[in-house]
Amino acid sequence: MPQDTRSSLVASARQLLDSGGIEAVTLREVGRLSGLSHMAPYKHFADKESLLAAVAARELERLGDIIDRAAGQAFTAREALRTVLHSYTAWAMDHPARFSLVFGTWSGPREELGAAARRTRASLTAVVRQCQVDGSLPGGDTERRTALLLAAVHGAVSLAMAGRLSPDRGGTDPDGLVDDLLELLGSAAGKR
Structure with a gap:
């Protein structure tokens, strides 16, 4: 109970x-x-922050589940990565307060939140690694490639939420930038 x-x-x-x-x-x-x-x-x-950390952990677990489903259902690693990143932008745009909470500042480490973040990051890193193996992303340090993708997508979502990225401003939306980034990285890897 x-x-x-x-x-x-x-x-x-x-x-x-x-x-x-x-x-x-x-x-x-x-x-x-x-x-x-x-x-x-x-x-x-114990306090409000502990409760909010549990909410944030639940959201990260949800994102981890999305990544795992996409990886299991996609025909290619690149398709899985595209689906994952589009799902991320949809979640963030649909739930801006959750997005801000998950990526906000915490007063100290939260075990439940840290475990959820590590699990979700590992799932995404596995998809990125598979993209490197099949040549749809450039080789190199997989953790750094994952961080690059997250930073770009996070930035696109933040710009869109602030009203600075839309088809009228910037010529696209976060999903369009995801597609552009994957195309550029695919070109750099020699695969489109």
């Missing part, structure tokens, strides 16, 4: 986050929205 209660609290926090941002998430309101006492969240989370 405690895990069900914890999951309910995380879901309620995510709902508040989506509707009002980080400021809207309070332990008291999470308890109320979950149909529990205002003290119930304190039995599962």
Whole structure:
């Protein structure tokens, strides 16, 4: 039962986050929205940041699952990578508060969040490595290639959220930039 209660609290926090941002998430309101006492969240989370870290970890796990599904369903590694990066941009654009939370600043290490981040990063790195093996991405340090892709996609999403990237401004959207980047990297690898 405690895990069900914890999951309910995380879901309620995510709902508040989506509707009002980080400021809207309070332990008291999470308890109320979950149909529990205002003290119930304190039995599962030391403070608001611990609860938010659990929400962020859940989102990273979700992204990891998306990566794993794409890798398992795609015919090619490049197709898997394209699907993963497009899924990432869709998630971020659909859930800007979650995106900001996941990639925000934390006061210190959070074990659950760190484990989810490592798992998701490892899944993405495996897709990038496969793209290097099949020649659709340049060789070199796979971790750095993964970081380059993440930085570019993260930047494109951030620009779009700020209203500085759209078909009217910049001539494309984040998915268009993903496709452009993969085309450029494919050309650099000698494969389009």
